Amino acid sequence: MERKAVRNLRLCTKDCLCLYVCPTGASDTEDSVIDVDRCIGCGQCADACPSGAISLVPVKYPRQQEKDEDVVSSLMDLAASRARQEAIAEAVGESGDREGLRRLALAIARSSRISAEDLVREAGFMLPQSDGAIDLLRSLVENPPVSFPVESARRLVSLLERRR
Amino acid sequence: MKYICSICGYVYDEEAEGVPFDSLPDDWTCPGCGAEKAMFDPQEESGTGLAGSFERHVSGVATMTKLTPAILSIVFSNLARGSGKQYQGEEERLYGEISSYFSSICDGEEADLGMLQTLVAEDLAQRFPAALESAQERGDRGALRARLWAEKVSRIVSSLLSRYGREGEAMLEGRQVWVCSVCGFIHIGDDAPGMCPVCKVPGWKFDSVS
Incomplete structure (x- = not known):
């Protein structure tokens, strides 16, 4: 299975051992994101990294688990409701002059989007390349x-x- | 008697605290997640009463049959996020552009706080129980997980809206509003919580709303 290395910037402690072992220079980039065009998926960097910041992911992912129609429709009902809540909360956030309410409403709008995205993910739209x-x-x-x-x-x- | 928070699972033990739950002031909030008192259930009753609520509500839930612009905006922003996680910058941008297109053609909504509260209450009373029933029936644990997180997040939204109704601007003055970027949990406070009480990610996954 063809794989590529990815780096978790939150874990990376810049010990730079990946730079020493990478045969193509793919891990040495100005933005710290491993260059997928150069990466050959050998895994040397992940083995060498002392902070566990590099992992190898497949280039081609498996299909998402089959979803039952009833499950999909009940999750989509929820996502649709959350989408409406996002739009209402956004309108509340943009109207009026109450600073606290503005921030609370924008937080609810953002929260609604995040929740709805998670629900549609489980309703069959998990993988971008599916x-x-x-x-x-x-x-x-x-x-x-x-x-x-x-x-x-x-x-x-x-x-x-x-x-x- | 013990009372358990329906969002983060914090247990209020009357015996240990020495104060009956009912005697706590109305503005008392959960030490674990900031939810209001009303989000607590007596522990003895946990797990009962749910079946009955399905019977009552499931039949009343409308089934969505088509992908509306609002849903498509969500579907595509989620796929943009999934592309970003795979470090596919161009895909992320293109999916984002399509999501924005669908946001732009959605029907506008009024700035109606009452309607917002009504929708959240409808979700908690009808749509979440319906989704629980279908996911349980099919043994779909992924759906059970997403549904549970979303339900807890809706509870905190409901709780914050009703607190705002009582306390007004004082509730938020000088405090930051934080949103968990993974599940959408909302926290009010000077700093992000150490860990999300709903999805358990570390505090740095929270963003503050400015």
């Missing part, structure tokens, strides 16, 4: 709503296809 996500993008490219960014979606499909 069949479901690519099919959804394709259907939007074929029947785009008004002023939909078709070219961006097309480019995205071609990027995702490589990792499907």
Whole structure:
């Protein structure tokens, strides 16, 4: 299975042993993100790292677990409700002159989005390069709503296809 | 008698505290997560009464059959996040652009705090129990996990809104509002909590709202 190294910047303590062992220089970058185009997935860096900051992830991921229709629809009901809550909270945050309420409302808006994202993840949209996500993008490219960014979606499909 | 916080699991033991739970002041909040008193349940009763609430509510829940712009905005911002986690910068940007497009075509909502509270209350009374029933029936532990986190987060939202209704701006004056970037839990305080009481990530995963 083809793999690539990734670095967790929160754990990295800049001991730089990955730089010493990397045969292609992929781990030595100005933004500390391992260069995936150079990485050959040998795993030397992960073995050498004393802080456990580097792990190897597959280039191609397995399919998401099958989801039952009833589970999907009940999670989607919740996500739809949370999405409405986000929009209302945003409107509350943008209106009025009460500073505390403004911050509380924006926190609720952000919280609603995070929660709703988690729910749709479990409803079948976990992996960006999954069949479901690519099919959804394709259907939007074929029947785009008004002023939909078709070219961006097309480019995205071609990027995702490589990792499907 | 013991009372347990429905969000973080903090146990208030009347015997150990020496103060009956009912005698605690109305503005008392959970030492674990800041939830108001109303979020506590007597420990003896935990696990009962749920089945009955399914029977009552499940039939009343509308089933969503189509992907609305609001849902699509969520689906795509989530996929952008998933791309970011895999260090796929261009995918993240493109998914983000599509998510923003769907946000921009959503129906606007009124700045209506009452409606917000109503929706949260409806979720807690109907949609969360319905999702629990379907996920339990299928043994879908991933769905059970996401549903539980979201339910706890909705409880803290409900709790904070009702506290704001009582205490007004004083509740937030000179305090920061923090949001867990993983589950959406909201914490009011000078600093982020050491650990998220809902999803257990470390405090640095919280962002403050400015």
